[in-house]
C-alpha cells in the first residue's frame with residue numbers, strides 16, 4: 366500500500382525535524398559562493414546544499430525559477446538535484462507554484478508528482494487562483510502516488526494581503542476559503558494525523574487577520590516561508606501558527622544559504638536545532 370505524503374512527512378518531523386532548507390541559487394549567492402551564474406554553477410550550488418543538509422535536516426525546497434533562468438541546461442541541473450536529494454532520503458518540495466485550468470494543471474501534476482518522471486519531487490507548490498477545485502487532478506494523483514501539494518493560501522509577501530484577506534460572498538476570507546477546501550479534501554482522504562494536501566501560510570503574517578486561527582483534524586501540512594531573511598523568528602513558530610503548528614514546516618533560504626560554502630553545514634545544524642526546540 367502507498368504510504369501517504371502526510372505519513373511520510375510525520376516520519377521526517379519525528380526523525381529529522383521540521384527545518385526545510387530552500388535551494389535558491391540567486392545570482393548574488395552564486396557569486397558569493399565563488400560559482401558561475403550558469404546552470405553548472407546552480408547545479409554545484411544545489412549539490413553542496415544537499416551535502417550540508419544530509420543527516421542534518423530532512424526537507425529541501427528548490428525554487429524552480431532560479432534554474433529556469435538557464436533554460437534546458439537549468440532544468441537538467443534541477444533534475445540532478447531532485448534525484449540526488451531523493452536518493453539520500455531527503456524530502457523534496459518543488460517550489461514551482463503551478464496553477465491553470467484543471468486539464469492543464471493535471472499535466473503539471475504529472476510532471477512533478479509521477480514516480481519515475483525526470484522532475485519527480487515529493488511535493489509541489491500550486492496556486493488556487495483558478496479555484497481549489499481546479500487542482501483536483503494533481504490532488505488525486507498525489508494521493509495515489511504518496512506525494513503532496515502545497516496550495517498558496519496566505520503568502521508571506523505584503524502585496525498578497527489585500528487579495529487574500531478579501532471577503533468572499535459567504536463572508537470568509539479568500540485565504541480561509543482555500544484552507545477550508547484543503548481541509549475538506551484531507552478529511553475525506555487522509556490516513557494519518559496529517560493530510561497530504563498542504564497550504565502555504567507565511568510566517569510574517571498575523572493569522573487572525575485572515576481568519577486562520579484553526580485546529581482542523583486531520584491537520585494540513587503548512588509550508589511556512591518568511592522565517593529568517595523576511596523577518597519571522599523560528600523561536601516564535603508556535604506563537605505564530607497556534608493550533609496549526611503541528612503541521613508546520615519551517616522554510617528558510619537566504620538566512621541559511623548566506624553562510625557560504627564553508628559555513629552552510631554549521632548554519633543548517635544551528636537552524637535545525639532552533640527549530641527542534643521551537644517545535645517541542
Ligand SMILES: O=C(O)c1cc(=O)[nH]c(=O)n1[C@@H]1O[C@H](COP(=O)(O)O)[C@@H](O)[C@H]1O
Pocket residue numbers: 387389428460490519520521522565566567588590591592593594595616617618619620
Ligand atoms: O511557496 C513558497 O515557498 C513561498 C511562499 C511565500 O508566501 N513566500 C515565499 O517567500 N516563498 C518562497 O520561500 C522562499 C523564501 O526565501 P527566503 O526569504 O530567502 O527564506 C523563496 O523561495 C520564495 O519563493
